[in-house]
Amino acid sequence: PKVKEFEKKMADYIGVNHAVAVNSGTSGLHLCVKSLGIKDGDEVITTPFSFIASSNCVLFERANPVLVDINEHTLCIDPLRIEEKITERTKAILPVHIFGHACDMDKIIEISKSYNLAIIEDTCEAIGAEFNGKKVGSFGNAGVFAFYPNKQITTAEGGMIVTDDQNIAELCRSMRNQGRSEGGAWLSHKMLGFNYRLSELSAGLGVAQLDRISEILEKRQTVAQLYIERLSAIDGIRIPYISPNVKMSWFVFVV
Numbered sequence: 001p002k003v004k005e006f007e008k009k010m011a012d013y014i015g016v017n018h019a020v021a022v023n024s025g026t027s028g029l030h031l032c033v034k035s036l037g038i039k040d041g042d043e044v045i046t047t048p049f050s051f052i053a054s055s056n057c058v059l060f061e062r063a064n065p066v067l068v069d070i071n072e073h074t075l076c077i078d079p080l081r082i083e084e085k086i087t088e089r090t091k092a093i094l095p096v097h098i099f100g101h102a103c104d105m106d107k108i109i110e111i112s113k114s115y116n117l118a119i120i121e122d123t124c125e126a127i128g129a130e131f132n133g134k135k136v137g138s139f140g141n142a143g144v145f146a147f148y149p150n151k152q153i154t155t156a157e158g159g160m161i162v163t164d165d166q167n168i169a170e171l172c173r174s175m176r177n178q179g180r181s182e183g184g185a186w187l188s189h190k191m192l193g194f195n196y197r198l199s200e201l202s203a204g205l206g207v208a209q210l211d212r213i214s215e216i217l218e219k220r221q222t223v224a225q226l227y228i229e230r231l232s233a234i235d236g237i238r239i240p241y242i243s244p245n246v247k248m249s250w251f252v253f254v255v
Contacts, residue, residue: 002203007160009210010145014137016162018169021198021206022176025124025146025159029057029094031196032120032142032161035171038063038091045085046094046122047077054096054122066090073241075099075254079107086111092118097126097136100152100249101242105131105139112140120144124159127152128217130247137162142172147202152216152249153209155202220250227253 003021011019022028038044040062046054048067055065066085071078075098082093093112095103103121112119119140123129127145129136137143142163147155161172173182179193180186198206209216231237237255242248 002200002207003198006155006198006203006206006210009207010160011162013210013213014135014143014162016138016143017164018162018166020161020163020169020172020176021203022159022161022172022196023198023202024157024196025122025144025148026053026057027176027194027196028144028146028159028161028172029053029120029122029124030060031172031175031194032144032168033057033061033063033092034175035168036092036118036120036141041089042091043087043089044092044094044120045077045082045090045117047096047098049075049098050096050122051124053124054094058094063091064089065094070098071104074101074103074243074246076101076103077108079104079111082108082111083115086115086117090115090117092120092141094120094122095140096122096124097129099240099254100126100129100251101240102126102129102131102136102246104243105136109139125151125251126249128213128247129249132245133247138164141165142168147206147209150252152220152251153206153213155198155206155209158198158202158206217249221248224248224250224253231255 007019121143124146176196
């Protein structure tokens with residue numbers, strides 16, 4: 001089946017043990033929140049500078065997104081402002097690798113370990129991006145990619161959860177499929193689940209796209225470089241900042 005092939009290729013590409021295909025990045029984020037046991041009254045630290053799904057996935061479980069401002073250069077969540085928002089109800093940090101620029105994961109991981117917090121990476125705009133030579137999506141408890149038509153690669157609609165945690169992977173696989181157990185009977189439901197499956201047709205497109213991802217990212221880099229060359233000398237325009245320890249995956253070029 002193409003879904004399993006797509007999952008295997010994605011796990012290998014990111015460098016993790018498990019990948020779970022879903023029908024959107026939003027669905028993937030929701031399953032990660034639920035698989036970590038985040039519930040009513042809990043808090044998840046994230047950024048206000050993102051698509052609404054980064055907060056909605058928390059609200060779906062009646063938890064509270066706590067917004068931390070961004071670094072004005074990278075536009076990612078400012079790790080220096082995270083600790084002041086941590087309370088006894090905080091359960092996780094949900095950093096967003098905005099526009100394909102990786103967050104400062106070293107500092108975020110340091111904070112998460114100090115306060116025993118989970119990390120859900122919103123990598124929906126950042127497939128192929130790297131921080132210190134390591135691909136985003138491989139730092140936290142789980143990461144989520146999205147394949148909407150405007151993303152670097154597309155499955156028309158779709159998403160992918162990546163993780164090294166077998167328990168998270170198993171829970172997400174069950175919950176995406178109406179709570180069925182892996183390999184279980186069609187009418188055997190072991191938990192509350194959702195219709196979050198990725199279709200075989202979409203997965204087939206994803207396999208073909210992932211096989212070309214290096215070429216696709218290189219072409220986007222070429223276009224971005226042309227923008228940089230032509231816009232950098234124009235008074236009043238500030239081109240995107242790229243941290244020296246980040247490999248950018250160009251989703252959009254924002255001035």
